[in-house]
Amino acid sequence: xxxxxxxxxxxxxxxxxxxxxxxxxxxxxxxxxxxxxxxxxxxxxxxxxxxxxxxxxxxxxxxxxxxxxxxxxxxxxxxxxxxxxxxxxxxxxxxxxxxxxxxxxxxxxxxxxxxxxxxxxxxxxxxxxxxxxxxxxxxxxxxxxxxxxxxxxxxxxxxxxxxxxxxxxxxxxxxxxxxxxxxxxxxxxxxxxxxxxxxxxxxxxxxxxxxxxxxxxxxxxxxxxxxxxxxxxxxxxxxxxxxxxxxxxxxxxxxxxxxxxxxxxxxxxxxxxxxxxxxxxxxxxxxxxxxxxxxxxxxxxxxxxxxxxxxxxxxxxxxxxxxxxxxxxxxxxxxxxxxxxxxxxxxxxxxxxxxxxxxxxxxxxxxxxxxxxxxxxxxxxxxxxxxxxxxxxx
Amino acid sequence: xxxxxxxxxxxxxxxxxxxxxxxxxxxxxxxxxxxxxxxxxxxxxxxxxxxxxxxxxxxxxxxxxxxxxxxxxxxxxxxxxxxxxxxxxxxxxxxxxxxxxxxxxxxxxxxxxxxxxxxxxxxxxxxxxxxxxxxxxxxxxxxxxxxxxxxxxxxxxxxxxxxxxxxxxxxxxxxxxxxxxxxxxxxxxxxxxxxxxxxxxxxxxxxxxxxxxxxxxxxxxxxxxxxxxxxxxxxxxxxxxxxxxxxxxxxxxxxxxxxx
Numbered sequence: 001x002x003x004x005x006x007x008x009x010x011x012x013x014x015x016x017x018x019x020x021x022x023x024x025x026x027x028x029x030x031x032x033x034x035x036x037x038x039x040x041x042x043x044x045x046x047x048x049x050x051x052x053x054x055x056x057x058x059x060x061x062x063x064x065x066x067x068x069x070x071x072x073x074x075x076x077x078x079x080x081x082x083x084x085x086x087x088x089x090x091x092x093x094x095x096x097x098x099x100x101x102x103x104x105x106x107x108x109x110x111x112x113x114x115x116x117x118x119x120x121x122x123x124x125x126x127x128x129x130x131x132x133x134x135x136x137x138x139x140x141x142x143x144x145x146x147x148x149x150x151x152x153x154x155x156x157x158x159x160x161x162x163x164x165x166x167x168x169x170x171x172x173x174x175x176x177x178x179x180x181x182x183x184x185x186x187x188x189x190x191x192x193x194x195x196x197x198x199x200x201x202x203x204x205x206x207x208x209x210x211x212x213x214x215x216x217x218x219x220x221x222x223x224x225x226x227x228x229x230x231x232x233x234x235x236x237x238x239x240x241x242x243x244x245x246x247x248x249x250x251x252x253x254x255x256x257x258x259x260x261x262x263x264x265x266x267x268x269x270x271x272x273x274x275x276x277x278x279x280x281x282x283x284x285x286x287x288x289x290x291x292x293x294x295x296x297x298x299x300x301x302x303x304x305x306x307x308x309x310x311x312x313x314x315x316x317x318x319x320x321x322x323x324x325x326x327x328x329x330x331x332x333x334x335x336x337x338x339x340x341x342x343x344x345x346x347x348x349x350x351x352x353x354x355x356x357x358x359x360x361x362x363x364x365x366x367x368x369x370x371x372x373x374x375x376x377x378x379x380x381x382x383x384x385x386x387x388x389x390x391x392x393x394x
Numbered sequence: 395x396x397x398x399x400x401x402x403x404x405x406x407x408x409x410x411x412x413x414x415x416x417x418x419x420x421x422x423x424x425x426x427x428x429x430x431x432x433x434x435x436x437x438x439x440x441x442x443x444x445x446x447x448x449x450x451x452x453x454x455x456x457x458x459x460x461x462x463x464x465x466x467x468x469x470x471x472x473x474x475x476x477x478x479x480x481x482x483x484x485x486x487x488x489x490x491x492x493x494x495x496x497x498x499x500x501x502x503x504x505x506x507x508x509x510x511x512x513x514x515x516x517x518x519x520x521x522x523x524x525x526x527x528x529x530x531x532x533x534x535x536x537x538x539x540x541x542x543x544x545x546x547x548x549x550x551x552x553x554x555x556x557x558x559x560x561x562x563x564x565x566x567x568x569x570x571x572x573x574x575x576x577x578x579x580x581x582x583x584x585x586x587x588x589x590x591x592x593x594x595x596x597x598x599x600x601x602x603x604x605x606x607x608x609x610x611x612x613x614x615x616x617x618x619x620x621x622x623x624x625x626x627x628x629x630x631x632x633x634x635x636x637x638x639x640x641x642x643x644x645x646x647x648x649x650x651x652x653x654x
Contacts, residue, residue, distance in 0.1 A: 003469050013478075013498040015525070015572030019471040022563040022576065082561015082581030089541045089560065100564050101540035190638060191534060191570035344572055345654035347498050 012348025039212010292327015
């Protein structure tokens with residue numbers, strides 16, 4: 001670390017201790033991944049609780065995607081800690097006044113109380129079937145997964161379904177809690193005007209839904225192509241509508257936040273305005289708003305307004321979901337990194353230098369973003385997301 | 395009947411011992427125990443600092459003394475205390491509506507003093523502002539620490555248990571004054587302790603000790619004879635960023651409205 005190189009990135013005046021950024025790309029990944037989890041789960045819940053039949057083909061895919069990303073969600077936090085070996089203290093001696101301290105419990109509840117339980121209930125017939133039929137190691141794995149419960153009578157499955165529905169209903173506020181909570185961790189920092197806003201949890205929540213739906217839409221299409229399955233157009237059209245609606249709400253909320261800031265123009269406004277027009281121009285205006293919001297919004301609206309062929313719609317959904325995922329990533333980047341680029345004195349700016357191969361560099365972040373897809377691939381092999389003899393529909 | 399009473403006593407006794415053991419155990423587990431000094435009653439003090447901007451000459455003695463006393467890393471972005479220089483230009487009568495932006499600098503935190511670049515400046519005003527942890531009574535850094543490694547001692551000093559800190563940096567984000575940094579050697583947070591190891595032994599802080607003009611004064615608000623009471627009574631005193639409502643206990647005399 002060369003001090004002069006770090007000082008070189010300063011423009012105007014920063015409090016000396018502010019010159020180095022504290023929260024790196026890893027902390028950008030944390031709300032991004034958590035958002036994908038919450039969004040995917042909420043999409044799955046729409047089918048289960050509200051009974052949006054068209055989404056049935058993606059129900060299991062959404063649950064497994066949520067699980068794959070949830071398993072990775074704490075890793076960037078762990079990797080980022082100065083003393084990772086002490087992270088268990090957050091569970092054993094949490095400081096209850098801290099917004100961050102409770103995240104571990106919310107996370108554990110969501111993982112064990114909601115997601116794993118719901119997946120297990122839903123897959124129980126298959127797990128029992130495979131436990132009885134598969135030989136060797138895989139048979140043993142399924143026997144362990146069965147947890148000693150082999151009763152798949154009609155009555156037992158009926159109970160599973162009822163309990164599963166209850167868990168899903170409980171899961172919706174839990175998913176809201178999980179990601180609204182992440183928003184609160186940022187929104188409650190009164191020292192930072194870029195973060196400090198009661199809108200933050202709700203903006204995070206809707207952006208999470210947007211990113212989660214986009215992820216499942218993209219995965220569904222890609223996996224279907226890869227497996228040579230026919231894409232259910234009714235399903236992707238429905239996801240397109242959900243994505244559009246969630247996006248409109250998200251954009252409206254973010255727009256409201258922006259209008260509020262511009263109109264109020266408090267003491268931080270000039271600094272933040274300058275930031276958005278300079279250091280954050282590309283990631284905020286170009287990537288987040290134009291490419292990541294307006295363009296996919298326009299494309300998704302186009303599908304509603306104009307008759308487009310099936311192939312055209314598929315292309316639009318594919319492009320929109322990729323753009324959305326990039327746009328929401330940019331949003332997380334702008335919140336986390338953008339919030340540290342200006343001085344709390346409002347008199348200057350610093351620069352974020354992203355390293356490549358160190359602990360908080362680009363390489364571990366890429367690995368962390370690829371890891372959920374490997375986990376998902378493993379989960380697909382263990383718990384097939386499409387073949388469901390009793391409940392599959394065309 | 396006897397049997398029951400004996401049982402009750404035995405169970406009660408066990409519970410009592412267990413509770414005591416749990417209490418002692420909890421003491422080990424919980425952070426937030428300031429280091430003890432003989433003959434020092436933590437309940438009899440409420441520490442803060444008074445800074446007289448009119449008296450600060452920007453010599454940097456306080457910064458050097460602090461770094462030496464507290465083994466603060468030498469790099470120019472790790473400071474427990476630092477000095478800022480403000481230059482506030484005059485209002486231009488031709489453009490009185492134009493906003494005056496102060497020019498602020500703090501080269502190496504003021505460690506080496508300041509070059510006299512404003513010597514020939516005919517207009518405007520220049521002054522120095524020493525900065526440090528404000529030892530807030532309602533400290534946002536204490537609030538956000540996920541494990542309670544940052545805590546407020548009963549005598550009003552915000553301290554860090556470095557053997558407990560996770561290095562999550564939430565407190566660094568939460569401090570409105572930029573007073574915290576991550577020590578690159580321990581990967582845990584570091585901040586001004588108000589020289590707790592000195593003040594509990596009846597000494598003053600290193601920065602106050604080294605200040606040649608008496609611009610910095612350690613104050614004990616619980617001591618009725620402390621000069622702080624006269625200082626607060628006879629001066630126009632302000633704290634930094636009062637809108638943050640942190641209960642800051644560093645009191646400035648002569649604080650200009652341009653200071654952030």
